[in-house]
Amino acid sequence: MSAVTIPLAAGRTRAAPPVLSPELLARMGAPGPRYTSYPTADRFVEAFGPDDYRRALAARSAGPGGAAVQPLSLYLHIPFCESICYYCACNKIVTRQHDRAAEYLLALDREVALHIEALGARPRVSQLHLGGGSPTFLSDLQLARVVSTLRRAFSFEADAEMAIEVDPRTVDPARLERLAALGFNRLSLGIQDFDPQVQRAVHREQGFGQVELLMRAARPLGFRSISVDLILGLPQQTAASFGRTLEQIQALRPDRIALYSYAHLPERFKPQRRIAATALPTAATKAAMLGEAIAVLAAAGYEHIGMDHFALAGDSLAVARRRGRLNRNFQGYTDQPDGDLIGLGVSAIGRVGGCYSQNAKTLDEYYDALRQGVLPVVRGLAPTRDDLVRRAIVMALMCQGELDFQALSDAYLIDIRSAFAAEIAALQPLAEQGLLSLDRDGVCVSELGWFFVRSIASVFDRYLQADTARARYSRVL
Ligand code: SF4
Incomplete structure (x- = not known):
């Protein structure tokens, strides 16, 4: 299999891609969110x-x-x-x-x-x-x-x-x-x-x-x-x-x-x-x-x-x-x-000022709210500070494939290395499987890891880590 080019921020290097085997797919392809938001809509x-x-x-x-x-x-x-x-x-x-x-x-x-x-x-x-x-x-x-x-x-x-x-x-x-x-x-x-x-x-x-x-x-x-x-x-x-x-x-x-x-x-x-x-x-x-x-x-x-x-x-x-x-x-x-x-529209999800919102999922509910002159929002979430920090981490992984611990610490005025010590330790086995490289400065997702990036990001998902019933999610691959 030829390698897929993943551009990197200056100064970072990615490990050579290991083979995408059925065993790896079985091990890493467990169901997980697609992180179009954090926290996720559920x-x-x-x-x-x-x-x-x-x-x-x-x-x-x-x-x-x-x-x-x-x-x-x-x-x-x-x-x-x-x-x-x-x-x-x-x-x-x-x-x-x-x-x-x-x-x-x-x-x-x-x-x-x-x-x-x-x-x-x-x-x-x-x-x-x-x-x-x-x-x-x-x-x-x-x-x-x-x-x-x-x-x-x-x-x-x-x-x-x-x-x-x-x-x-x-x-x-x-x-x-x-x-x-x-x-x-x-x-x-x-x-x-x-x-x-x-x-x-x-x-x-x-x-x-x-x-x-x-x-x-x-x-x-x-x-x-x-x-x-x-x-x-x-x-x-x-x-x-x-x-x-x-x-x-x-x-x-x-x-x-x-x-x-x-x-x-x-x-x-x-x-x-x-x-x-x-x-x-x-x-x-x-x-x-x-x-x-x-x-x-x-x-x-x-x-x-x-x-x-x-x-x-x-x-x-x-x-x-x-x-x-x-x-x-x-x-x-x-x-x-x-x-x-x-x-x-019905079931549509939005994000305004950091808050997530979702419209009614059935037409009847959606029409009813609007007939009464009410915005048809039925659920949503005003993020906590912890949600915001984790959102930044999840999105940095999903979009850039990288975490810069110092930049995150500066942006959120916390020491990311100690605040997320357990999560960072949980990345170590993924590093050993060639999915990412991990050092004192940060995390860099490898070419292979890029296919499993939502599994990597899920390590920082506080809600998911506390919830073992993941059957509602699709498999990663
Ligand atoms: S995949 Fe679903 S939403 Fe898309 S066209 Fe088919 S039935 Fe409609």
């Missing part, structure tokens, strides 16, 4: 409600600089999908009744209005992400309405990043042109696997030609970054079939690739009950596929961004990674500054 509490969230919003405009503070990111959740993919673990509503979206958009209008009322200003926005479900379940007219509602309420920066998740089965080049006209400049395409047998087994059939047509049309339309999702470990997948998918992906040359590992949790996610465990590739096959994928992507010029994300060297995510400016939010890795994120 630690949010109902004691944090709409009033707390409203106060966090109001404080944003009241601080020094008021509405001129760092621009916001917006996430908008569209929960509807026309058909079910059997591997799905998302919060979605499967329906062919497109008129259901009309009521949803009215509720979104109310939610946006309540935000503006609480913010007391028209804040700047540097990033919008439409996710789901399937945002392209909405008609062009509905999407235009959503964008104009947001543009009226918020002041979008001229170069704002506007991303939309696209189900290739619902979009053609003419539709892409209309998305570009609305201002979308980033696309995220759900591909998973091109093999027809695998696609049938997961109930998501979309030909290579269909995706190729979209990607070729997208470039001249001005989409400046195209990312694709692939899933490793799907039913009927073999090393040979996945190898063919990788060849096809190389031909398409997306800017970013997310290579997720399928987590089979049928007791938690009902659609997965249609997947027979016997149809899944074995751990050894999965390890071989992953090894091959890493080699192929590295040879094709993709840099390993972190965990399961890869990007071409010129992509803004890879540039941010090299410059130590990578961040992580609920949409995964981002090159945007570590600022406030407002989550809109």
Whole structure:
């Protein structure tokens, strides 16, 4: 397997990569959080409600600089999908009744209005992400309405990043042109696997030609970054079939690739009950596929961004990674500054002024709150000082793959080495397995460790260390 290049801060070195064996995958691939936040969303509490969230919003405009503070990111959740993919673990509503979206958009209008009322200003926005479900379940007219509602309420920066998740089965080049006209400049395409047998087994059939047509049309339309999702470990997948998918992906040359590992949790996610465990590739096959994928992507010029994300060297995510400016939010890795994120829509999660919040998970609850003129927040968390220090540590590991003990001690006015002596000692066995190097100055995750970085970060997760029931999480690999 060829090595994946991981740029390092000046003066640090990484150990040579050991082999990614099935034994290591079994040992290190235990279920764990993906750390899109710390504390993770399953630690949010109902004691944090709409009033707390409203106060966090109001404080944003009241601080020094008021509405001129760092621009916001917006996430908008569209929960509807026309058909079910059997591997799905998302919060979605499967329906062919497109008129259901009309009521949803009215509720979104109310939610946006309540935000503006609480913010007391028209804040700047540097990033919008439409996710789901399937945002392209909405008609062009509905999407235009959503964008104009947001543009009226918020002041979008001229170069704002506007991303939309696209189900290739619902979009053609003419539709892409209309998305570009609305201002979308980033696309995220759900591909998973091109093999027809695998696609049938997961109930998501979309030909290579269909995706190729979209990607070729997208470039001249001005989409400046195209990312694709692939899933490793799907039913009927073999090393040979996945190898063919990788060849096809190389031909398409997306800017970013997310290579997720399928987590089979049928007791938690009902659609997965249609997947027979016997149809899944074995751990050894999965390890071989992953090894091959890493080699192929590295040879094709993709840099390993972190965990399961890869990007071409010129992509803004890879540039941010090299410059130590990578961040992580609920949409995964981002090159945007570590600022406030407002989550809109059913089940959406946000972070404002350091506080996390999550909206109601069912449409009924979400609609009810908004009918009463209340922000639909049902859970959240105001972090303690301990949470904030650990958040900085977890994110430094997840985004930079490094910990600088002195810099952290200076920033948080505590002696990190003694305050986290137990956690640092717990890293020693990981160092012995070649996953990181550890000395008096800090921690540096190795190339191999980069695949298990969430397991490494979890050593500092106070909540997880106190909780042995981890079955609700997906496996690391
Ligand atoms: S995987 Fe995506 S498109 Fe498929 S059912 Fe789930 S949310 Fe919908």
